[in-house]
Amino acid sequence: DCIICMEKLSTASGYSDVTDSKAIGSLAVGHLTKCSHAFHLLCLLAMYCNGNKDGSLQCPSCKTIYGEKTGTQPQGKMEVLRFQMSLPGHEDCGTILIVYSIPHGIQGPEHPNPGKPFTARGFPRQCYLPDNAQGRKVLELLKVAWKRRLIFTVGTSSTTGETDTVVWNEIHHKTEMDRNITGHGYPDPNYLQNVLAELAAQGVTEDCLEQQ
Secondary structure (H helix, E strand, O other), X not given: OOOOOOOOOOOOOOOOOOOOOOOOOOOOEEEOOOOOOEEEHHHHHHHHHHOOOOOOEEOOOOOOEEOOOOOOOOOOEEEEEEEOOOEOOEOOOOEEXXXXXXXXXXXXXXXXXXXXEEEOOOOOEEEXXXXXXHHHHHHHXXXXXXXXXXXXXXXXXXXXXXXXXXXXXXXXXXXOOOOOOOOOOOOOOOHHHHHHHHHHHOOOOHHHHHHO
């Protein structure tokens, strides 16, 4: 089956109306090169047209990313500072402070309601990493994710229910230095590994650092 339209690959694509062009037949099937998963070509085209149209495609079966995935994060600023105080669980090093600033604005064509205002509550937002080898690697990958507009998006807040507002986008950050009662602070021995996996799921890996 094609898991995009849920029809058999031997029958016509469920998205036969996605284009007026006759260049791709409704029975045409393609295999993605890295993972070899197969789909109707028209279904892949429909999936691409439904996304950011940024030149990238993510396999709906195994999440392998083709091309460079970008997001819909509004314009803003990412600043990095360092200080000597240690984070709980990382007493052998100082702390990296990341400050994200995004102002209120107007939604673009890539957002849920183009032309409508969006709010940006709680900015500037402060986030913390240990200033050790792995923390510095996470920082460099977060810089790539920021450049690719992947850290925030415009959507509905899961905490307040507010719509058309800037929200986190599946890459978790530590917004408290200590008291990890909420899950947003330290100590958390698994955090750096977890955030590396979340970055990789967005196509941001160490390979990106070698390409820079």
